[in-house]
Amino acid sequence: MSVKTSQKITLWEFFQSLGKTFMLPVALLSFCGIMMGIGSSLSSRDVITLLPFLGNPVLQLLFTWMSKVGSFAFSFLPVMFCIAIPLGLARENKGVAAFSGFVGYAVMNLAINFWLTAKGILPTTDISILKANNIQNILGIQSIDTGILGAVMAGIIVFALHERFHTIRLPDALAFFGGTRFVPIITLLTLGVFGLIIPLVWPFFATGITGLGRIINSAGDFGPMIFGTGERLLLPFGLHHILVALIRFTDAGGTLDVCGHSVSGALTIFQAQLSCPDTRGFAESATRFLSQGKMPAFLGGLPGAALAMYHCARPENRHKIKGLLISGVVACVVGGTTEPLEFLFLFVAPALYVVHALLTGLGFSIMAILGVTIGNTDGNIIDFVVFGMLHGLATKWYMVPLAAALWFSAYYAIFRFAITRFNIKTPGRDSEQTSQVEKTLSGAIGKSGYNVPAILAALGGADNIISLDNCITRLRLSVKDMSQVNGDALKALRAIGVVQLNQHSLQVVIGPQVQSVKDEMDMLMNSVQA
Template sequence: MAVSKSSVNSKPKVTFWEFFQSLGKTFMLPVALLSFCGIMLGIGSSLSSDNVIAELPWLGTPWIKSIFLWMTAIGDFAFGYLPVMFAIAIPLGLARDNKGVAAFSGFVGFVILNIAISFYLKQAGLLEIQDELLLKKQNIKFILGIQTIDTGILGSIMVGVIVYFLHEKFQKTKLPDAFSFFGGVRFVPIITLLTMSLIGLIIPFIWPFFAAGINGLGNLIQGAGIFAPLLFGAGERFLLPFGLHHILVTLIRLTEAGGTLEVCQNEVSGALLIFRAELNCPTVTDFSVSATRFLSQGKMPTFLGGLPGAALAMYHCAKPENRSKIKGLLISGVIACMVGGTTEPIEFLFLFVAPFLYAIHAILTGLGFMVMGLLDVTIGNTDGNLIDFVVLGVLQGTKTNWYLVPIVAGIWFVVYYGIFRFAITRFNIPTPGREKDDNMESESTTFTSNTNIGSSGYNSEGILAALGGKDNIVSLDNCITRLRLSVHDISLVDEKALKNFRALGVVKLNDHNLQVVIGTQVQSVKDELDALIK
């Protein structure tokens, strides 16, 4: 079926819901770096600490200790420059065209905002104050060498979103011939500079209200007491299928909503930033449970025990003749979950066929967060995988109570296995290997060939055809495991064909937007699709 010219030339409007999905996806670029830097910081700080050196004196050898101190310094980078990275990553991720210009404008916007704020503070005489306590109360700090109001992650998100809208509106601006040099994409950083310089003069008046709102959210969450981690963990899983979980995670881990604590005479906000500050503070002997209860430790019962148990249940419930066919799929999903902290390859095997099982899974994940907090386990970072367990749990010593994790994970393994095996057999849920016709092909024979396998291990030509061809694609992007697409005509998308080409699931959001769940090789598939489209 051909796509009409009029439909090709018109871009589907982005809804409010879709915008927030895309916004959450942009957080993953700085957060992925943050996670890796957290691992480096954990290794470096633990193996260069005096307590560890006292037990293992050879670690005190100058050149060996220097290596770990170097790792600590490098690992601290992402935490120190996190706001500017968000300001760059958001317009970079949201922009459909000229992404480099959008990213450059994000940096310009962030710096200009703080320069304008600093200008106002200087004119108001606030920078002449020598009282450290008063400056702290006004939240005045040095950012990129500029003495300004620290608006944190929320401020950088605001910059990124504003720059994105400016980029979309002005990247094709045509100016009179005398000024044509400044037109087109060159106009984007110019209009960004002018806009953010004006907003920077307003921020000192309105920011206290934003800060009060975030603090109110934090007080609401903290007011839930021991149930706060349960609400957070379950909420994250419930939001994951819609791609909105990154927003909740960012608020709790990187803003005042996740709590505020004084560490090494510095006031730090956000659960992850508090843990990082304590990890890097030589006077801290024990990590704060109030912060770590929202971090890696809460995921570990489900990631290291529960989901592997669910995978084993799905294997045992498959038809005997199909078990060899699905073994590789399940094993790769378990490895991605336990080692990489990526759960979608397993979750999407039962999300679409048994949503009630996914609801149980979300609640059990939240219970895992709560139990780890009640047991005073204090393992930080973001991924909840074996790497976090070893580096930020075992290597930090018994003060983290890491030895409780395998016990709870073992219990979760048994619980998940029992629930999933009972539910699958009792309600005849068509999990992998139990379908009525595992070899069922798409009604469209155009897509049934699986011979053109690319370096990604997927037939990207077939996937593109199943999406309605390149003329049907408006925009294409990806997150950790999913292709995110806007199309002209969603009726051209062949869901059966996509599943024949090993897609784990298809989420149709509306008449123009969908997500195709691929798995951990999604970036390679997206790159191959980009090449085919171009």
């Protein structure tokens, strides 16, 4: 939906929106990782020895194809970020913004290549010179490997240029180059100059990121706990993507030589090792920040919390909340999406959420101490099977069920004690609220499974909404008048949580079906305005 009125966003809102744009390439990266994981594991000698029928040439060609296709996201991750950022941030003409993102990233690297050539560093094939200057082939261009951070910087610049110039009007003689056509033109010129600056300032950025990585790594086995706890604490504010991207894709998550190439970032290292035929096992220094750390809390802890909330509900209400809790557990265990469960207690018991964040972080450290090496991004049962079990006992996947069982018991005991001792109003403990939900659910239900017209009314109607977007589990809105938003009605309409960021910005936590809810609301608003 396009923005109806111009509204200046705060720095907080900008970083939230920036973090949201990371999810498009990261989602593809996660899926590609699964393809690479299945392809590489089922073509390994150990698995073929165990299951000889997998050695069939046709099957091996299929597995090799899966690994090759899955390597796409790893090979082109920075350019995907540079395209996704202006695409996600732009309010209008998103296609032009995305096209300009590609133009900007390519031109930036061409300008860096020009600078390196002018300085006499290029052309060369000397491995020592290339390594000393951190030079890699990027889109077929020899350039300084600025990684994800360089792509993010370029993407933000492209977005700013797009917002400033996509409606520019030029004199009649130059009118052909005006409007949206001017955006890639000004992008080419601006990023061409920016690329000349990169070689001068990049060493300072690299030093800062490397220093951050040293701080995290100097904490030893406590480092993963800092990361895991920080990610959970930032999640309610929508800022966790920034921290996650920093660890997954920059030097802060470590640097390692894989198949003759220097690779930075925990997830990038893992995916490089996954696609490298010479790799035997995965680097513990990288996987300790990845899926394995989430598994104690995601596969054991949060299901334990859900069971505690079920047992603490009023007996007459348990059947009414069973579906809500089961769907949350499935989303968590199978999809790695935790917000449907976390937002059931975040707002009614923030202290309990802090305990959950600490226990999640502790899970990261315990997995690292036990020497588990299971990578990827989601921490769900799919990651456990594909990147743990299928890669043999070397990953120490058998430690995960033990840790998950321990976390299940701990969460269940802590949540049941806290809910009953402090009378926390988790689902089913308020009989009046439950009956209200029941009445609400009897209304019009769309394909999303939600009463979208009622949700729109609770938001103040179509005229109250300035902009509408969504991330993985939340509607992200800007509204004209926050007083017209009825938070209680939204919760009665099965919204898991309502987060008011300032007098205009609002987030409504829906869950895994948020995209369908957003699409239905878009159609409804367009029909109202027609």
